[in-house]
Amino acid sequence: MIGLAAAGIGFAAAQSPAFFRIGTGGTAGTYYPIGGLIANAISGAGDKGVQGLVATAVASNGSVANINAIQGGSMESGFSQSDVAYWAHSGTGLYEGKGKVEDLRLIATLYPETIHLVARKDAGIKSVADLKGKRVSIDEPGSGTIVDARIVLAAYGLSESDIKAEHMKPGPAGERLRDGGLDAYFFVGGYPTGAISELATSAGISLVPITGPEADKMLSEYKFFSKDTVPADTYQGVGETPTISVAAQWVTSAKQSDDLVYNITKVMWxxxxRAALDAGHAKGKMITLQNAVTSLGIPLHPGAERFYKEAGVLK
Incomplete structure (x- = not known):
């Protein structure tokens, strides 16, 4: 740290880490490569990035693990679904009874993670209400997906006891669907997702719309949801499907210095x-300054907020 201070870098080295870790997800997912692009962009090297900062993307178990690491001080920042960040900050949902992570702050909303309700083509499921009595996987306990799935079911007047609930990860659920042992399953993630594309091609699927007054009520009640549309032919043989999404978000702690987070946010945009994100990953193009301040389920970090006000995207 002394060397950095002596180098006269542009933010208070005494308060700010030389290293800024970004907790991501598994190496096969979307969080990890996006994290790598951002870490590379904000690292101070030559005339780019935040001078004196070394940022790294770290593989992890995803949203909950990243928030726990930020809270415990083993990560400076990380990626999380907007729903999980909201539950952590408010002590609800997945964090019911576990206490609030009150220091959690937002740097930027990145891109939508779409709620897919994937059904067998011949299962006759046209609406969420049609899931009654059907064999449906809502993901494993402890996942963000299961909490979202329960919210969606409740909006359409259903509970877990109204369906034949299975608790499987999306991969095994897709295999069971193909084999005829499952009628539908929930999956939360950016489209197109490889496993669903493969299923659509090999077995044929339908995507069930999550729309209408029920969806509108969810959107007004839960600020971490947004309207979303899966375009026609994203998955073979599947038409345009209205649904809802949560957002992938980059979060940090209120303990990180305002100047540091301001500088990081400024470089991020x-x-x-921009060029690195556009060229580096299919989801990169969806990461925009306009979207950065949407799905605000938790407070912005004051450093990020200052930048967004200067940039005119926040009043």
Whole structure:
């Protein structure tokens, strides 16, 4: 740290880490490569990035693990679904009875993670209400998906006892669907997702719309949801499907210095980072300055907020 202070870098080295870790997800998912692009962009090297900062993307078990690491001080920042970040900050949902992570703050909302309700083509499921009595996987206990699935079911007047609930991860659920042992399953993630694309091609699927007054009520009640649409032919043979999404978000702790987070946010939205995101990953193009301040289920970090006000995207 002394060397950094002596180098006269542009933010208070005494308060700020030289290293800024970004907790991501598994190496096969979307969080990890996006995290790598962002870490590379904000690292101070030559005339780019935040001078004196070394940022790294770290593989992890995803949203909950990242929030726990930020809370415990083993990560400076991380990616999380907007629903999980909201539950952590408010002590609800997955964090019911576990206490609030009150220091959790938002740097930027990144891109939508779409709620897919994947059904067997011949299962006759046209609406969420049609899931009654059907064999449906709502993911494993402890996952963000299971909490979202229960919210969606409740909006359409159903509970877990109204369906034949299975608790499987999306991969095994897709295999069971193909074999005829399952009628539908919930999956939360960016489209197109490889496993569903493969299922659509090999077995044929339908995507069940999550729309209408029930969806509108969810959107007004839960600020971490947004309207979303899966475009036609994203998955073979599946038409345009209205649904809802949560957002992938980059979160940090209120303990991180305002100047540091301001500088990081400023670099995140410069032209060089824009070019790197556009070229580096299919989801990169969806990460925009306009979307950065949407799905605000938790407070913005004051450093990020200052930048967004200067940039004119926040009043």
């Amino acid at each position: 410069n032209d060089a980072t």
